[in-house]
Amino acid sequence: MQNYRIPLSEISPSGKDMTLDDPAIWQGPLAEFRMDCRIIDPLKAELGIMPLEGGYLVRGSITGTVVLPCNRCAEDVTVTVDSHFENFEETAAEPEDEEAATTGEDLLESRVVVENGVSYLDLGAICWEEFVLALP
Template sequence: MSKIWVELADIPAEGRVFSFEDQGFWQESLRTCVLSATIAAPLRAEVTVLPDERGALVRGTLRGSVVLPCDRCSEDCEQTVDEEFEVYEELPAEGGESAEESRVVEEDGVQRLNLGAVLWEQFVLALPPKPLCREDCKGLCPRCGGNRNFQECDCAEGGNDPRLSVFRNLKIS
């Protein structure tokens, strides 16, 4: 994943607004994280960073759209990303997480924030956990693998799994 470092000392107390429209950042991050998604509409982020002595408050919006495989039928489906976020990133406590894991690091008395990591995390959180091409997607046939959205197959519905036979006469009271 790409890193975008910002020195917090260079940002005034009232904060600074950053705009990110470089699609190369998103494409490289998708490739690095092996996420099966492609950008459909350009991803744009606008972020305000408000620094303090222990870290920074990051507020922003992330908009665009990506194409993901449907969770039921594996067909491509476009998903809109329209997210507002607010996170506080602080220096790690002594003996806490390592500098590689932290988004705020202090080197030679200078605090730096990895905005790339914040943006990527917010992007991943904005994606649906179960993307669907449509709400009534019928998915794939478990026997022949055919897409039931396009045609019904002649496969018999799955029989009962013999491993579950012990539960057939179970009564819950």
């Protein structure tokens, strides 16, 4: 999957608004997961990111048009995507004990990742997940 990460240090205390309209955000994962879905009207994600205690609030919308095969009749169906979402992405927390650290019991799935000592918010993963959830 293409990498669309933003360093957390680039998000001001008043928040940050972003628009993601690169076709690779959607086409890469569609090919990777072998989804029979064609984009006919470009997909666009508009995001607002607000830092809060313990994480980041991500509000946004995804719009566009795709063609999917109908599971009942196998004919192509045009689907207009107009999805609005709100997610709270927690910052990575340290596990409380060593056993939890090795088993991953206390780890929450988060779109906040640390790479080479820098924390990033993975916007591509958030957009992809919300796009898939918006499909019928």
